[in-house]
Amino acid sequence: MARTPWVVGVSGASGTPYAAAVIRALLAAGEDVDLIVSRASRLTILDETGHPFRDAHAQADLRRWLARGADGSPDAFDTDPARVRHWSPGDLAAGPSSGSYPVRGMLVVPASTACVAGVALGLSKDLLQRTASVTLKERRPLVVAVRETPLNGQTLRHLVTLDEAGAVVLPASPAFYAGARHIQDLVDFVAGRVLDAAGVPHKLYRRWEGELGDSSRWAGGTGRGGTGPMP
Helix, strand or coil, rough: CCCCCCEEEEECCCCCCHHHHHHHHHEEEEEEEEEEECHHHHHHHHHHHHCCCCHHHHHHHHHHHHHCCCCCCCCCCCCCCCHEECCCCCCCCCCCCCCCCCEEEEEEEEEHHHHHHCCCCCCCHHHHHHHHHHHHCCCCCCCEEEEECCCHHHHHHHHHHHHHHHCCCCCCCCCCCCCCCHHHHHHHHHHHHHHHHCCCCCCCCCCCCCCCCCCCHHCCCCCCCCCCCCC
């Protein structure tokens, strides 16, 4: 069977734990992943994790990043990144730059306002923006998890442009009704909503069942069925 991955684009906004959670969940669902980590996001990864992300050491750096919990725990997860293919953001001849390269769709998480503007305006200044533009023109699913606050009018207009082009605009807004007990639960909620928008099954959070004050939400464990870091 031909490999048909999801492309995950990581831009320079704060929120790299969201991207790690999305990648882990895609792999857990049996999906292949093509990863594009922008140049700006490498500074954010370094700042938020204390470790670099380098093209020459992408597999080792990715393994360390995916193992890290949102609270900074270095070995919170055991994830094999063997099914992740990394593309350099400056490689405009990479597979995902072409509409003939088969992918399921693209998830941009987190999406900075600069990334949003670039995709909305069709700038294609790097592989991440180019791939997002290709995703739109090929009418494939594109989820843009914008991570910024407050939003000015210009960015709001760019987000409307993306919505009208067929993208799902998904603000990285954690919710609390699922009984979050740990920072990882809040991260996983956002990651789960990204996967919901893409139609990828997961068990990252407890879903709303229409019952206010449902005590089972507070009975212990996490939205991940008790896996991952605990308080």
